[in-house]
Amino acid sequence: MKKSISLLFALILIVACSKDKPDGEASGDYSISGKFVTPNGLDAVSKANVKLFKDDVLVKEAFTDSEGKFTLSELAKDDYELTISKGAFRTSTMVTLADLIDALTLDLDSIPISELPSIAVVTGSWDHIEDVLYNIGLVDPVTQEPLFDIIDGYDVSDRNSNHNHHRENATANRNNPFLQPNVDFGFGDFIESPALLANYDIIFLNCGLNESKTDYSNNLTDYVNNGGLLYATDWAYTYLNDITVGGNQYMSFYDPYKSGSSLSTDAQILNEDLIDWIALNFNIQIPNGTVTIDEFLGGWQVVDTYDQATVLPWLYGPVEYDGISEDKHLAYTFLHGDGGVLYSSFHTENNTTDATTVERLMQYMVFELADMKVPVE
Incomplete structure (x- = not known):
């Protein structure tokens, strides 16, 4: 009887231990490693979700580190x-370990993003986020055309008569001939049409776009509420007044408007992964977690207050505005409905073809914006 009880106990223990292993989890001595990078094959993408499937069953899951690296x-x-994904930026590939003989780890080296979200960029006189997107590889390798739509931010009525007479400053600063408007509608038609807005996963509103269409800002609010992701910088704040309910939700904008006078500040980065990412991948010095932000427009828009319960700030530094000198947060993200928003009081540099520290910050925050809403599989 004692032997039977002992045998029964052993069987129960074996069954119980076997249930501790998740269904489908692989077991063995082998590993897969790699590095997830932007489509140009160069820049690391951190905190991307790495999943390994066998016959459609998830067996392993991890996240990339600050250098884009992972090991399963x-x-x-x-x-x-x-599959590796950062929001709707993703890639998928088949991997076999059957051919490994001596090595125990299959090193896949750099794995670039191969699937992109649908992106619209609305041009502006003072900010060129399209340059950042283009430089990280959102471009057709054969034709060199951008893999995103560019919408004329000053075309608000008759496209044929309005298309190219504006933007003297913007045109002078835009060196890439491929980064011109490439769709047959302008910003006016775009913001007035919920159907057009819904075609895109991410919409970028550059600083310096036409500000006369704020009566249609509710369409942008609905776009975000329904799962869209919205990027807006500096003077494009005016299109966020609907989603913030005039400053009663998420954040409020300082009045007098466009009263920021600082052109540079040493700002503290409030995210440790961002500090590591920019230092490890680009050899940019981050003394005491601070970087120089020197891409403010004269007369930039200051955020007055923000809701700490719903809004995530990214940078914080001393600035001057309206005769006041004090520390202010300078970039923010927040969720709204099924989507999200990124707002920054500063923007990209417009006079160089080389990526600057500020543009690296923008690049990182773009991917964080993309990851605020994970697409339904």
């Missing part, structure tokens, strides 16, 4: 599907 361990020799 304790794998058996087999065939797997590997």
Whole structure:
């Protein structure tokens, strides 16, 4: 009887221990490692979701580190599907460990993003986020055309008569001939049409776009509420007044408007991963977690207050505005409905073809914006 009880107890223990292993989890001595990078094959993407499937069953999951690297361990020799995603920026590939003989780790090296979200950029006189998107590889490798739509931010009525007479400053600063408006509608038609807005996963509103269409800002609010992601910088704040209910939700904008006078500040980065990402990947010095932000427009828009319960600030530094000198937060993200918003009081540099520290910050925050809403599989 004692032997039977002992045998029964052992069987129960074996069954119980076996249930501790998740269904489908692989077991073995092998590993897969790699580095997730932007479509240009160069820049690391951190905190991306790495998943390994066997016959459509999830067996391993991890996140990339600040250098875009990951390792999936304790794998058996087999065939797997590997997917890596940062929001709707993603890639998927088949991986086999069956051919490994001596090595225990399959190093996939750099794995670039191959699937992109649908993106619209509305041009502005003072900010060129399209340059950042283009430089990280959102471009057709054969034709060199951008893999996103560019909408004329000053075309608010008759496209044929309004198309190119504006933007003397913007045109002078835009060196890439491919980064001109490439769709057959302008900003006026765009913001007035919920159907057009809904075609895009991410919409970028550059500083210096036409500010006369704020009566249609509710369409942008609905766009975000329904799952869209919205980027707006500096003077494009005027199109956020509807979603913030005039400053009663999320954040309020300082009045007198456009009264920021500082052209540079040493700002503290409030996110440790961002500090690591920019220092490790680009050898940019981050003394005491601070960087120089020197891309303010004379007369930039200051954020007065923000809701700490719903809004995430990214940078904080001493600035001057309306005769006042004090520390202010300078970039923010927040969720609204099924979507999200990124707002920044500063923007990209317009006089160089090389990526600056400020543009690296923008690049990082664009991917964080993209990850605020994970697309439904």
